[in-house]
Amino acid sequence: MSAHAEAPAPLLEVERVVTRYPVPRGIVGTMARRPKLTVHAVEGVTFSVGPGEMLALVGESGCGKTSTAQTVVRMVDYQGGSIRFRGREIGKLSQRELRPLRREIQMIYQDPYESLDPRFTVRDAVEEPLLVHRLAGSRAERDAQVREALVRAGLTPPDLYIDRYPHELSGGQRQRVAIAASLVLKPQLLVADEPVSMLDVSVRAGILSLLDGLRKDGMGILMITHDLSTAAHFADRIAVMYLGRIMEEGPARDVVRNPQHPYTRALISVVPKRDPREQTVPQILTGETPNPVHVPSGCRFHPRCPIAESRCASIDPSLQPPAGAEVPDHRAACIVTAPGPDAAEVGPDGRGDTAAPAA
């Protein structure tokens, strides 16, 4: 590889995106002129996903990871920032203008028991996106496309599944059908929201390997997960979110083995290890994540942070390379672990080589 071979242009570039939801006051609240409250779900999130790259957005419930995913696919309105897909700003497009893009960006949901219509056969479910997007050719062409998608999703031979109903399938098979229904449109980017959390452990790895195979074939994947172990195994990069912000971002290996942000460090210390002899001392944070309606001042993590200093209550840190980072594209939003007070802020383009580690 030449010294600076042009990195593939990112598929998805998200920059300082802000998504807020109003808290309904109800008629009584409005009459009583109670203050308008806002849920700060996503507060200035910046990341990108390249072709053949899997980025995992990791965090606890309420951290804004699902809101981020829904913003990116324009399922919810957002208040600021930009979303570019293949270099084109899609944040301002109308729903009608977005429609052709929906083919290229597909979503996979958490619960394959809910996401499939019980009255649809596998064929109906996988064929429907073709009909919706008016990509349907002749019956024979559709049949071929459905079968091809089933094969790509690991449901082989397709004859065994194509005429079945969801209730005749296991959880893992259902999730494969949902994935096939995305793949039939030949998307370039998959947004997978907790794709395995409803499944039994023994089948999770199969679904994740399937996504991994798609990634190796050039698909960009944004995976939302609460499970750091899964992210560590399957993602190229990990972004750890807390209260609407990315606190740390970098190559999966670096984030997990050399965490820099105190929140990431605490999270990693409490993930149970498989080997009973590998007992680590968990660094248990007290309390729970604060309500995103009342976000703490300064660094939003400072009230729970074990290494917070007084300045943390007033300075809202941005992502920058921390002193302990071993690679240039590893960043954390913490002024205590940053190299110095005047460390320059690094934009989303300050990333290095994102090629996946040789498998």
Next chain:
Amino acid sequence: MSEPVLRVEDLHVWFDLSGGRELHAVQGVTFELRPGERMGLVGESGCGKTTTILAIMGLLPGSASVAGKVFFDGVNILEKGEETVSPHRWSDISMVFQGAMNAFNPVKTVGSQIAEPMELHGTATGKAARAQVRELLELVGISGSRADRYPHEFSGGMRQRAAIALSLACEPKVLLADEPTTALDVMVQAQILELLVRLTRDLGLSMILVTHDLPVVAQVCDRAAVMYAGEIAEMGEMATIYHDARHPYTRMLFSATPDLLGAEDVKSIPGAPPRLDRELVGCPFAPRCDSTFAPCTVTHPRRLEVDPGHEAICHLNDRVVVEETA
């Protein structure tokens, strides 16, 4: 070694299905729980782990028939059904139900709900009960002054702590915890697991932790029983089971579980567990197993003690079967 506080012997549970069919959910489960011990009951959904502990509590629905014995302090509490179970339920053996944190009555204070079993079992009433409720809340890490609050004023983690306090209301000796951290975030999970470990240490409580999450068991329990298709496929010390698994299911389940820092590939287990509403021939895991040989599809393997305190139901450990096949 001290006498077991709980001994389950050849427990079977059948559920009546429509059309006169039966589902054999628990198929001859036998294990012991020693005082102060934390044992994990692990397996995938439908393996019979929850049914096992509900049978111990005598809380299965009417469509279930139960056979076998459950000894508490040497007495078979299943002997006369409800008549012999109910004196022990909650006062000797109690349970944290799956989703208990969401099962509080929203219109009653948390404190009054924790006092309910005390009044029901006559262990404390009125002022004494209220004082005990405050003590219990403090014990699980909630300020006693919150006893008069309603469930919606508690966060998820606090409701789970309150559910644990509720299970401790009548000072049980055995706690059965069904997926106590499943719906919780890792940080809150760590807090709850730390609490459960502390309670078993400080109160001498014995605990069965039912979960699908092997790493949770690995970090919390002394011993584990891995269930598959209604049976305990393998049981032993936690470290032994991890480092020297003698049932392929245990080994494959560990390989299917991603580890934060593990470098090896995560491998799924092909296929799905068998249906338990029909007769099983041979080993129930054989269709998914990576180490089958001739007898596996023909005869059901025997339960064998491979080392003291370590047992598994697999033909590979049966010298007689292996030699006959060779």
